[in-house]
Amino acid sequence: MSWPVPGSLAFVIPRYGLEVLGGAEFAARNIAERLAARGLEVEALTTCAMDNYTWDNHYPAGEEVINGVKVRRFPIQKGKGADHHRIGTKIGLGLPVSLEEEELWINDRFRSAELFEYLTDEHRRYHTIALLPYMFWTTYACSQIAPNKNVLIPCLHDEPFTRLKIYQPVFRTARAISFNSHPEAELARSIFELPERWEVLGLGIDVPESVDGDRFRSKFGIDRPFLMYSGRREWGKNVDELVEMFGRYISRGGEDLILVLTGKGEVKIPAQVKDRVVDLGFISFEDKADGLSAALAVCQPSQWESFSHLLMEGWIVGTPVIGFGGSEVTADHIRRSGGGLIFNDEVEFQVALDLMTKHAGMRSNMGEAGKRFVLENYTWQKMIERFADRISTWALDETKVSVS
Amino acid sequence: MKILMVSPYPPLRDGIGKYAAQEVADLKKEGHEVKVLSPVPCAAHFVEDLRGGLKLLRVKRYARGFDRVIMQYQPSHYHKRPQGMSRILTSLAMFLFFRGQRNLTIVCHEIEYPDKSPRVWIQKWLERLAWKRASNVVFHTEREIQEMQKRLGLRPPASVVRPHGQHFRAAVKEDRDNARDRLGLASDRTIFLCIGFIQPHKGFDRAIEAFRLVGSERARLYVVGSTRVETPKIERHLAHLHSLAATDPRVEVRERALTDEEFDRWIIASDFVVLPYRESWSSGVFERAKLLGRPVIVSDIGGISEQAREEDVVVSNDEELAEAIASRLGTEVGSHERLSLINAHEAQELVHAEAQKLKMEVLTSGPSSSSLSVPRSSKDPSTVDEAIAWLEGTAAALPLIIPSSRRFFGPAVTAVKRTLRRMLRWYVEDPLQEVQRFHAGTILALRMVSDEVERLRQSLALAEARHPDTPIPQEPRHPDTPAAPEPTR
Numbered sequence: 036m037s038w039p040v041p042g043s044l045a046f047v048i049p050r051y052g053l054e055v056l057g058g059a060e061f062a063a064r065n066i067a068e069r070l071a072a073r074g075l076e077v078e079a080l081t082t083c084a085m086d087n088y089t090w091d092n093h094y095p096a097g098e099e100v101i102n103g104v105k106v107r108r109f110p111i112q113k114g115k116g117a118d119h120h121r122i123g124t125k126i127g128l129g130l131p132v133s134l135e136e137e138e139l140w141i142n143d144r145f146r147s148a149e150l151f152e153y154l155t156d157e158h159r160r161y162h163t164i165a166l167l168p169y170m171f172w173t174t175y176a177c178s179q180i181a182p183n184k185n186v187l188i189p190c191l192h193d194e195p196f197t198r199l200k201i202y203q204p205v206f207r208t209a210r211a212i213s214f215n216s217h218p219e220a221e222l223a224r225s226i227f228e229l230p231e232r233w234e235v236l237g238l239g240i241d242v243p244e245s246v247d248g249d250r251f252r253s254k255f256g257i258d259r260p261f262l263m264y265s266g267r268r269e270w271g272k273n274v275d276e277l278v279e280m281f282g283r284y285i286s287r288g289g290e291d292l293i294l295v296l297t298g299k300g301e302v303k304i305p306a307q308v309k310d311r312v313v314d315l316g317f318i319s320f321e322d323k324a325d326g327l328s329a330a331l332a333v334c335q336p337s338q339w340e341s342f343s344h345l346l347m348e349g350w351i352v353g354t355p356v357i358g359f360g361g362s363e364v365t366a367d368h369i370r371r372s373g374g375g376l377i378f379n380d381e382v383e384f385q386v387a388l389d390l391m392t393k394h395a396g397m398r399s400n401m402g403e404a405g406k407r408f409v410l411e412n413y414t415w416q417k418m419i420e421r422f423a424d425r426i427s428t429w430a431l432d433e434t435k436v437s438v439s
Numbered sequence: 440m441k442i443l444m445v446s447p448y449p450p451l452r453d454g455i456g457k458y459a460a461q462e463v464a465d466l467k468k469e470g471h472e473v474k475v476l477s478p479v480p481c482a483a484h485f486v487e488d489l490r491g492g493l494k495l496l497r498v499k500r501y502a503r504g505f506d507r508v509i510m511q512y513q514p515s516h517y518h519k520r521p522q523g524m525s526r527i528l529t530s531l532a533m534f535l536f537f538r539g540q541r542n543l544t545i546v547c548h549e550i551e552y553p554d555k556s557p558r559v560w561i562q563k564w565l566e567r568l569a570w571k572r573a574s575n576v577v578f579h580t581e582r583e584i585q586e587m588q589k590r591l592g593l594r595p596p597a598s599v600v601r602p603h604g605q606h607f608r609a610a611v612k613e614d615r616d617n618a619r620d621r622l623g624l625a626s627d628r629t630i631f632l633c634i635g636f637i638q639p640h641k642g643f644d645r646a647i648e649a650f651r652l653v654g655s656e657r658a659r660l661y662v663v664g665s666t667r668v669e670t671p672k673i674e675r676h677l678a679h680l681h682s683l684a685a686t687d688p689r690v691e692v693r694e695r696a697l698t699d700e701e702f703d704r705w706i707i708a709s710d711f712v713v714l715p716y717r718e719s720w721s722s723g724v725f726e727r728a729k730l731l732g733r734p735v736i737v738s739d740i741g742g743i744s745e746q747a748r749e750e751d752v753v754v755s756n757d758e759e760l761a762e763a764i765a766s767r768l769g770t771e772v773g774s775h776e777r778l779s780l781i782n783a784h785e786a787q788e789l790v791h792a793e794a795q796k797l798k799m800e801v802l803t804s805g806p807s808s809s810s811l812s813v814p815r816s817s818k819d820p821s822t823v824d825e826a827i828a829w830l831e832g833t834a835a836a837l838p839l840i841i842p843s844s845r846r847f848f849g850p851a852v853t854a855v856k857r858t859l860r861r862m863l864r865w866y867v868e869d870p871l872q873e874v875q876r877f878h879a880g881t882i883l884a885l886r887m888v889s890d891e892v893e894r895l896r897q898s899l900a901l902a903e904a905r906h907p908d909t910p911i912p913q914e915p916r917h918p919d920t921p922a923a924p925e926p927t928r
Binding site: 176 | 449450451452464467475479480481482483484486665666667668669695696697698699700701
């Protein structure tokens with residue numbers, strides 16, 4: 036299989052690698068590898084950073100091939116950070132900032148002069164430049180080089196940074212935009228002027244070959260019903276808040292449940308619930324799938340999601356979800372699928388958890404509904420077919436415009 | 440050859456950065472290896488603060504290992520102040536750098552000259568020495584060299600004039616119809632375009648004022664660009680542009696940060712580019728318009744006239760600007776519009792003068808001497824006494840007396856304040872009455888000015904709607920306002 040136009044597809048993303056954690060990064064690598072597996076020419080243009088907190092150069096600069104994808108890494112230059120912090124605070128508080136301040140804000144965190152230079156000199160190698168996520172310097176800077184080739188995958192959240200002027204041209208001048216969900220598309224339409232071509236192509240998830248809940252229980256010594264959260268513990272994911280709400284649920288005489296957490300990062304577990312909250316840290320994909328299948332329900336407390344892998348991963352193994360309605364993406368998926376319950380505050384959380392715990396039939400139906408939803412829409416196979424088709428069509432359309 | 444470019448750089452939306460990026464691209468095509476050192480964070484290979492003190496000399500550290508250094512010179516990147524001790528230091532740095540750096544080419548985008556005050560002789564001497572020592576200096580116009588000769592008494596030994604757009608390349612390949620289609624512009628209109636960062640010195644307001652004098656239904660004027668910094672002055676200017684545009688449906692201000700492609704697309708979509716600068720030495724936008732084959736109407740300012748081709752028009756004042764626009768439309772600035780302009784301008788002067796007179800009359804003579812009488816609704820005050828009564832009676836009155844702080848403090852404090860006011864009343868009553876009279880007079884005068892301006896607006900609207908050959912009837916005017924002089928023919 037080959038692209039209908041000359042050249043390769045380039046993904047421009049600030050971090051790329053097998054060890055890199057993050058929704059957008061995971062998505063980029065999975066899409067790139069699956070396209071490469073079909074014989075399509077794909078490259079990843081990225082920096083040497085692995086950690087999105089320190090942005091230190093971790094990987095060596097240069098080229099390597101990861102699962103069929105040529106990865107070109109370029110060193111990062113870090114700013115002093117003072118202006119980024121000062122202006123970022125103003126942005127977070129909703130105070131007005133000028134274009135000059137916005138430029139200073141984004142240029143003071145990290146940059147990659149060599150990546151910018153490479154794409155400036157070599158963009159003709161690529162028929163499409165896929166940039167993600169919207170917020171980082173790599174997207175903002177590289178989107179200016181050949182905008183008629185840009186396919187933006189913004190991974191948008193409703194946060195103060197979306198209102199910055201520097202991002203307006205990034206959206207407006209792209210060849211096309213691929214959104215992960217319908218709420219994300221609606222949010223973008225409310226903030227930006229979009230190009231004519233945009234579509235909700237979504238993402239995909241890996242379907243585990245087999246799952247064994249008992250294997251999980253015996254491996255980790257968990258013999259009680261449990262609610263599960265899996266993912267990063269960082270600001271905006273509301274994991275600490277989930278632990279606190281769960282703790283209060285238990286102290287008010289809630290059902291005999293424990294809360295199982297997996298993922299990277301620190302989480303605060305109050306002393307009074309230490310026996311009811313089990314933090315397994317980072318575990319393998321197979322163990323996670325086993326755990327999700329054994330869970331009574333999956334909880335997604337995060338406010339800012341652009342796709343929410345966790346919901347899909349729970350549904351594909353037949354487990355229902357309890358999701359925070361503060362994320363429109365989470366709420367939209369649950370409404371469309373019928374695969375779980377939405378909570379908007381702590382009281383609703385407790386009621387939802389009670390219902391889930393007490394009604395096995397309802398759990399089973401919701402789990403099955405979620406599974407159908409994922410199989411119909413969000414397997415990698417379906418997603419990659421859509422994605423490859425759209426990239427090809429948009430590239431062909433652009434070629435016709437250029438010729439005319 | 441290894442070349443170090445000292446300049447801001449993309450992704451900053453900066454004219455000099457874009458200029459440098461295009462020069463870097465051409466140098467690379469010639470086979471040179473180019474690295475960029477920027478004074479501000481961007482996609483340059485190196486970033487170093489070069490502004491203030493002797494920081495410019497930090498460039499020397501980076502320049503080791505390069506065969507040539509090209510510096511895009513714009514004073515704000517290297518000097519914090521136009522004058523003063525800070526500037527003396529940075530001028531010293533300039534001298535030391537220009538003198539000591541081998542194979543240095545300086546591309547001048549703008550030069551700040553010290554004023555003629557004797558206090559700045561040290562700065563002037565240092566800068567004169569610096570430019571004298573500069574090995575290769577590139578200007579974009581001969582006029583800039585003449586200005587340096589005039590202000591510093593020298594012409595840099597190895598100075599050349601190079602076209603501003605020498606390294607420019609078009610960012611899009613479209614024709615006018617494609618460009619208009621993509622921008623959603625009508626294909627059958629004659630489009631005049633002002634484009635670039637919105638700043639007072641760009642003079643976009645002059646373009647709108649001039650365009651309004653030209654009565655052509657098929658013409659459109661677009662002002663396109665964004666602000667870069669948000670100072671009160673620039674925000675007021677932007678608001679002024681919007682308010683001017685609101686008076687003419689053919690004028691539109693589109694405020695947005697433009698990509699390089701959009702910038703060129705707008706120029707291609709236009710029929711004429713209008714650059715009514717108040718200040719500039721040379722213009723990158725002019726060069727882009729030339730590159731994209733669009734004629735330009737531009738102010739005769741700085742060295743810009745040297746950039747003009749045969750098809751461009753260089754104008755010296757607002758009248759010539761209006762005439763240039765009109766002639767491009769095959770029409771003239773209509774005599775009735777000119778009449779209206781003259782009347783409006785003179786009438787406005789009269790309103791100011793009359794309002795001043797009224798205020799003085801009220802303030803100096805007291806309420807009973809006022810002879811003011813303006814037709815208005817029965818509820819509005821027409822004399823100062825009525826104005827005072829109105830003020831005392833309405834909740835929306837200006838606060839003449841410090842209000843009781845009842846809602847913020849306890850009753851005991853309020854009582855003490857009330858007692859104090861009663862005790863002091865004999866002392867503050869007279870000044871209070873004067874204050875009241877002043878307030879009342881101000882409100883009245885402002886109302887009269889407002890009425891007069893409204894009357895003039897209606898008169899203008901009537902005149903503009905009228906057929907040019909029909910004489911303008913006399914509009915009723917305030918009895919105290921002298922008749923406007925007849926226009927000279």
